[in-house]
Amino acid sequence: MTQEPVVQYERDGRVARITLNRPEHLNAISDAMPGELKAAVERANTDDAVHVIALSGAGRAFCAGYDLKAYAEAPRPVKGSQDMPWDPLVDYQWMRYATDCYFSLWRSLKPVVTKVHGYAVAGxxxxxxxxxxxxxxxxxxxxxxxxxxxxxxTTGMWVYRLGAEKAKRMLLTGDLIDGKTAKDYGLVLDCVPADELDAHTEALIARIASVPKNQLMMQKMMINQAYDNMGLNSTQTLATLFDGITRHSPEGVAFKARCEQVGFKAAVKERDGGDPLAWKNAR
Structure with missing residues (x-):
């Protein structure tokens, strides 16, 4: 049976529209999604008619992160959770592939405007x-x-968008923030009421699409090289290694065991609450 694409692509005049398309799962990231996203970005970049890429999610959310329930609840070894002792480079290779797929958006010569509704959580x-x-x-x-x-x-973009203090505020707590707070922090360009999101985003996309492609490419390349010079690739290498470590640390192993015991959703609810977690043998 042919698997349905989880990323949709269509061209609308000067706009390439890329849509994450697992609405029944809040567009949670499947094994196929990173590669399909990269392929869609490459398709837009090779289409001479495209000036700008519009990225969105179908259904009730942009993307609820990795679809980890099966991996978390199944006994080791599973993807992202090896038998011990573990090989850090196995995790690194897997997650670096995904990171590079996501970062095809950043490296795209055509600018990318993303519309977020519902959730943009974790991955x-x-x-x-x-x-x-x-x-x-x-x-x-x-x-x-x-x-x-x-x-x-793994992309490290929290620090590059927010600076050190606000990035620490987010990553030392794991908290979610709403669109208004994200705008106030400088994490996103703008936020609007949900019923105005489509029109507001389309107005900006149309404005960008009116600019010649070579001008758009030069401005984006000039800005991005400044981040490359700041060490963005090194940050991603370290973050991707750390991501694998988090799943194989004593606490990560205990969290995996808890997922197998009570289910992924219940374990996540415990993890993301405010109380110390007795089951994780915290040090």
Whole structure:
């Protein structure tokens, strides 16, 4: 049976529209999604008619992060959770592939405008923050809860968008923030009421699409090289290694065992609450 694409692509005049398309799962990241996203970005970049890429999610959310329930609840070894002792480079290779797929948005010669509604959580925030411009609904939520246990944002874009202090505020708590707070922090360009999100985003996309492609490419390349010079690739290398470590640390192993015992959703609810976690043998 042929698997249905989880990323949709269409060209609308000068705009390439890329849509994450697992609405029944809040567009949670499947094994196929990173590669399909990269392929869609490459398709837009090779289409001479495209000036700008519009990225969005179908259904009730932009992206709810990795679809980890099966991996978390199944006994080791599973993807991202090896038998011990573990090989850090196995995790690194897997997650670096995904990171590079998301970062095709950042490296795209065509600018990318992302529209966030519902949630852009965990890996979903990695995707959104790899684009050039993010516009959120006021009531949408963004954050990286696995920073508490079992994750590290591999793209590193929290620090490059927020600076050190606000990035620490987000990643030392794993809290979610709404669109208004994300705008106030400088994480996203703008936020608007949910019923105005489409029109507001389309107005900006149309404005960008009116500019010649070579001008758009030069401005984006000039800005991005400044981040490269600041060490963006080194940050991503370290973060991707750390991401694998989080799933194999004593606390990560205990979290995995808890997922097998009570289910992924219940374990996440415990992890993301405010109380110390007795089951994780915290040190």
């Amino acid at each position: 979903g925030s990695d995707i959104a923050l790899s684009s050039d411009i993010v516009i959120m609904a006021e009531d949408a939520k963004i954050g990286y809860p696995p920073a508490r246990i079992w994750g590290c944002p």
